[in-house]
Amino acid sequence: MELNGGSVVAMIGKDCVAIASDLRLGNQAVGIASNFDKVFPVNDKLYYGLPGLATDVYTLREHLRFRVNMYRMKEEREITPKTFTHLVSSTLYEKRFGPFFIEPVVAGLPTPTELDPHPKPFISTMDTIGCITTPKDFAVAGTAADKLYGVAEGLWEPDLEPEDLFETVSQTLLNAVDRDALSGWGAVVHIITQDKVITRTLRARMD
Amino acid sequence: MALYHNPPMAYAQEPNTAPIEHRFNPYSDNGGSILAIAGKDFSVIAGDTRQSEGYNIQTRYARKVWQLTDKAVLATNGFSADGNNFVKRVKQRLEWYEHAHHKPMGLKSIARMIQTMLYGKRFFPYYVYNILGGIEEDGSGAVYSFDPVGSYEREACRAAGAAQSLIQPFLDNQIYFKNQQPESGAEPFIPGNLPLSTVLSLVVDSFTSATERHIEVGDGMEIYIVMKKGRSTDDLLGEGKLQKGMKVEELIPLGESSDDEDGQGGERTFLVRQALKRD
Numbered sequence: 001m002e003l004n005g006g007s008v009v010a011m012i013g014k015d016c017v018a019i020a021s022d023l024r025l026g027n028q029a030v031g032i033a034s035n036f037d038k039v040f041p042v043n044d045k046l047y048y049g050l051p052g053l054a055t056d057v058y059t060l061r062e063h064l065r066f067r068v069n070m071y072r073m074k075e076e077r078e079i080t081p082k083t084f085t086h087l088v089s090s091t092l093y094e095k096r097f098g099p100f101f102i103e104p105v106v107a108g109l110p111t112p113t114e115l116d117p118h119p120k121p122f123i124s125t126m127d128t129i130g131c132i133t134t135p136k137d138f139a140v141a142g143t144a145a146d147k148l149y150g151v152a153e154g155l156w157e158p159d160l161e162p163e164d165l166f167e168t169v170s171q172t173l174l175n176a177v178d179r180d181a182l183s184g185w186g187a188v189v190h191i192i193t194q195d196k197v198i199t200r201t202l203r204a205r206m207d
Numbered sequence: 208m209a210l211y212h213n214p215p216m217a218y219a220q221e222p223n224t225a226p227i228e229h230r231f232n233p234y235s236d237n238g239g240s241i242l243a244i245a246g247k248d249f250s251v252i253a254g255d256t257r258q259s260e261g262y263n264i265q266t267r268y269a270r271k272v273w274q275l276t277d278k279a280v281l282a283t284n285g286f287s288a289d290g291n292n293f294v295k296r297v298k299q300r301l302e303w304y305e306h307a308h309h310k311p312m313g314l315k316s317i318a319r320m321i322q323t324m325l326y327g328k329r330f331f332p333y334y335v336y337n338i339l340g341g342i343e344e345d346g347s348g349a350v351y352s353f354d355p356v357g358s359y360e361r362e363a364c365r366a367a368g369a370a371q372s373l374i375q376p377f378l379d380n381q382i383y384f385k386n387q388q389p390e391s392g393a394e395p396f397i398p399g400n401l402p403l404s405t406v407l408s409l410v411v412d413s414f415t416s417a418t419e420r421h422i423e424v425g426d427g428m429e430i431y432i433v434m435k436k437g438r439s440t441d442d443l444l445g446e447g448k449l450q451k452g453m454k455v456e457e458l459i460p461l462g463e464s465s466d467d468e469d470g471q472g473g474e475r476t477f478l479v480r481q482a483l484k485r486d
Binding site (some may be wrong): 125146147150151153154170171174175176178179183204 | 377385
């Protein structure tokens with residue numbers, strides 16, 4: 001985690017979810033790149049973030065892309081956030097004694113079905129070996145996790161509308177990474193709603 | 208017995224080759240967190256009351272914030288034995304000063320004295336982070352923060368201790384307005400100018416957040432408020448100004464009111480207590 005740095009935060013709002021990350025890639029204290037995205041789409045209602053060791057970010061991202069494509073072809077439907085979380089979890093646990101150094105965060109909106117016409121927004125997070133937690137409010141991971149917890153605990157409130165959720169998640173991320181030497185160097189935020197995804201790159205401190 | 212290469216329990220007869228080394232560790236970490244915010248004509252200094260060592264809670268009420276003079280309050284955090292002793296010696300130095308100069312020491316002088324006292328133990332330091340709050344000579348609210356060996360700085364706000372990493376970025380955002388811009392045409396943000404009610408809410412929110420996410424923070428909180436002389440206390444003592452569960456008391460003035468020529472009285476210090484979660 002401390003080799004490359006980086007942080008991810010996800011939050012639940014009213015019929016929307018947000019997931020955001022910084023853009024830094026470093027080699028310990030030395031900054032290498034300021035365009036290293038750690039948040040990837042599965043489909044237009046489901047995103048996930050992979051803070052941690054950069055080489056494992058690529059490996060895990062490609063591995064999950066393969067597994068999700070196979071799922072899509074076999075099942076002929078999109079994967080749900082909950083199922084995807086368990087897919088990530090079991091992928092991580094397969095490497096129980098030589099783990100991926102990644103703490104994933106998943107954020108998505110389940111598609112309404114006949115059985116569940118009003119599904120709740122979903123976020124989850126895992127440790128490096130895939131132990132799942134599904135918070136009701138927000139999930140944080142990465143080198144600024146403790147700072148993110150502090151700010152998110154102070155700023156987050158229930159049932160935020162998409163634009164208010166954007167402000168909350170952006171302020172949480174920016175103020176947390178500004179106090180973390182290994183995170184920062186730009187930030188990107190995704191707000192997922194039923195009808196669209198808003199992606200914004202934030203102007204941040206570059207020191 | 209021939210089955211055994213070594214007879215069982217042979218190790219018990221073996222002479223101990225290497226002597227067991229014991230080493231006394233003079234330091235410990237007693238957890239907890241402190242925080243101070245300066246206003247225009249007041250200063251707020253707060254700390255939680257839990258004292259712990261590892262996963263063990265030693266007491267749910269241990270003082271971390273201390274009234275030094277009518278215009279200075281000191282919060283200590285880190286190794287509480289060092290903290291208590293340090294406060295004791297600061298108070299003694301303040302008493303000597305008053306006997307020598309017939310007036311209490313000013314805030315910035317206390318700050319400089321604390322620096323020399325901490326640096327005096329540069330090679331066996333007090334394992335304590337100090338935050339000094341109070342009213343400056345010019346009547347402004349002030350906060351001074353120190354590291355264990357005396358490096359110090361005057362600031363508008365500072366958090367220290369176990370939950371520093373949780374609280375400080377929140378304060379950067381809410382006190383220094385970091386990553387915020389005023390709407391076009393609106394007045395610019397000025398740090399250290401917030402009203403007392405806002406500052407108190409931020410202090411309470413900081414500690415409830417830290418209590419929620421940090422195991423070493425909780426049980427109770429003590430908030431000291433030092434007000435400039437002649438300042439109205441309505442925003443603290445007025446009807447319905449205190450939040451639910453808060454109890455306020457005014458601390459009796461320590462010094463003889465020698466500088467009361469203007470008839471305004473001296474600086475006033477109030478202590479607000481509030482319970483925090485105990486889990």
